Amino acid sequence: MKVYVHLMFTVSTLADAALKPVQGAAEGVIEMKYTIIHDCPDPMGQDILRYMQDSFKGIEGLQFIDLQSHPMEPCTGCFNCWLKTPGLCIFHDAAADIVKEIVNSDRVLFLNPLTWGAYSPQLKILLDRSLCRVLPFFETHKGETHHPSRYEKSPIPFLAGYGADLDQDEMELFKSTGQNLNDNLHKTGMETVIIRNRDDFHLLDSFAGTKSMGGAA
Amino acid sequence: MNRFLYINGSPRGEKGSSSALILEDIREILKQEGGTEEQVQSLTLPRKTGSSDSAILKKMEESDVWILALPLYIDVLPGHLTWWLREYQTFREALPDKKNIRVYGVVNCGFPEAVQNADALRVLKLFCRKSGLEWRFGIGLGMGEPYKQMHGIPLQSGMKKEILNSYKAIAADLQKKDTSDFGDFYVRIRYPKFLYKIQGAFGWVFRARQNGLKKRDLYARPLLEA
Numbered sequence: 001m002k003v004y005v006h007l008m009f010t011v012s013t014l015a016d017a018a019l020k021p022v023q024g025a026a027e028g029v030i031e032m033k034y035t036i037i038h039d040c041p042d043p044m045g046q047d048i049l050r051y052m053q054d055s056f057k058g059i060e061g062l063q064f065i066d067l068q069s070h071p072m073e074p075c076t077g078c079f080n081c082w083l084k085t086p087g088l089c090i091f092h093d094a095a096a097d098i099v100k101e102i103v104n105s106d107r108v109l110f111l112n113p114l115t116w117g118a119y120s121p122q123l124k125i126l127l128d129r130s131l132c133r134v135l136p137f138f139e140t141h142k143g144e145t146h147h148p149s150r151y152e153k154s155p156i157p158f159l160a161g162y163g164a165d166l167d168q169d170e171m172e173l174f175k176s177t178g179q180n181l182n183d184n185l186h187k188t189g190m191e192t193v194i195i196r197n198r199d200d201f202h203l204l205d206s207f208a209g210t211k212s213m214g215g216a217a
Numbered sequence: 218m219n220r221f222l223y224i225n226g227s228p229r230g231e232k233g234s235s236s237a238l239i240l241e242d243i244r245e246i247l248k249q250e251g252g253t254e255e256q257v258q259s260l261t262l263p264r265k266t267g268s269s270d271s272a273i274l275k276k277m278e279e280s281d282v283w284i285l286a287l288p289l290y291i292d293v294l295p296g297h298l299t300w301w302l303r304e305y306q307t308f309r310e311a312l313p314d315k316k317n318i319r320v321y322g323v324v325n326c327g328f329p330e331a332v333q334n335a336d337a338l339r340v341l342k343l344f345c346r347k348s349g350l351e352w353r354f355g356i357g358l359g360m361g362e363p364y365k366q367m368h369g370i371p372l373q374s375g376m377k378k379e380i381l382n383s384y385k386a387i388a389a390d391l392q393k394k395d396t397s398d399f400g401d402f403y404v405r406i407r408y409p410k411f412l413y414k415i416q417g418a419f420g421w422v423f424r425a426r427q428n429g430l431k432k433r434d435l436y437a438r439p440l441l442e443a
């Protein structure tokens with residue numbers, strides 16, 4: 001997908017949602033890379049996936065990655081990705097490749113069935129393997145200790161959880177889970193959405209396409 | 218009869234995990250506080266996922282009390298543990314009668330703030346509710362990574378008072394007949410946060426040196442595409 005970047009004096013065109021003004025940037029074309037990482041082991045998830053495949057059809061630079069078809073080694077907690085081979089995991093498997101795709105994306109969407117208010121097992125295995133995206137050192141962020149990012153730029157994350165009969169506690173916890181993911185790994189703008197039925201599918205629309213450009217806070 | 222199951226949810230397993238030592242300490246305190254244990258078993262959940270093991274799920278089912286210790290991974294439970302608990306939930310759903318199991322959860326994290334474990338405890342609580350298990354309470358433990366190095370300091374020392382009290386609360390909860398709620402505990406060793414952070418940073422650089430790396434090597438960005 002191509003995003004047209006204009007000089008700041010085109011502020012009057014801000015209302016046009018397809019434009020993303022960047023201060024001082026000369027007019028040019030930026031390639032955007034969108035990555036959708038999905039763990040959809042059930043019919044509801046498959047339905048949502050089909051919806052996204054339809055809505056995002058034709059968007060350049062957008063890829064889908066299916067966690068169900070990629071066996072991944074769970075993290076061993078060895079910290080080698082910090083202290084022995086900085087930035088690289090000891091396991092050279094699908095998770096390592098997917099983490100690389102995330103690092104090099106502009107926007108990343110994680111879709112998974114809400115599991116006790118948090119991530120599905122497959123997605124969580126992948127996220128644990130993302131420890132290599134941060135540095136071992138400590139910094140204070142919003143009054144709590146966190147690790148600084150290894151990479152200057154972080155993809156803007158979009159966390160989507162689905163489930164047919166979710167209770168209030170699960171939904172509240174999932175919102176908090178999204179916030180934590182942002183504070184820990186991304187530290188950029190973040191959207192967390194919960195999909196309970198077909199009426200909620202449209203909440204995914206803003207991830208890519210013309211409607212997405214305002215959200216890059 | 219009280220059949221106790223001590224479950225280690227760290228992928229580091231029995232050797233080298235803080236979770237293993239936490240379980241050892243709790244077991245010791247429960248013993249001291251009075252004979253609530255009648256049969257004791259331990260279980261370290263395998264790091265490997267993908268194929269289930271009915272022996273493990275049965276062992277989990279055939280107990281009356283779980284003491285589950287785990288590390289905090291990206292704010293919630295480690296992936297492999299999420300996988301195993303999901304397996305157990307599915308297994309339990311299929312059982313015709315579900316007997317009660319009381320669950321205590323201890324989450325330890327690398328950061329100094331114990332409250333960073335709060336969401337992981339909420340996840341465990343929801344897991345219990347969905348699986349028909351009786352969640353009792355949780356302990357969130359900050360500064361968990363050096364639990365090993367500081368294991369030589371007795372639990373009875375002033376520095377570990379908060380931790381000891383939270384372990385004793387498990388014993389007290391097991392002994393009392395009523396079901397009133399203790400609430401969760403957030404504890405850590407009494408140690409200055411700033412010192413912990415400074416030592417942490419030195420510790421990483423020191424360990425990297427042992428691997429033949431310089432401090433600046435730790436900032437590598439090997440995954441960046443040109």
Ligand SMILES: Cc1cc2nc3c(=O)[nH]c(=O)nc-3n(C[C@H](O)[C@H](O)[C@H](O)COP(=O)(O)O)c2cc1C
Nearest residue numbers: 227234235236288289290291292326327328361362
């Ligand atoms: C993949 C991974 C993710 C982690 N995420 C967090 C985190 O979000 N917050 C935190 O305070 N510590 C985090 N830690 C640190 C562990 O919680 C800490 O090292 C803990 O003491 C390990 O306990 P164990 O030895 O019982 O496995 C993480 C460690 C790993 C390996």
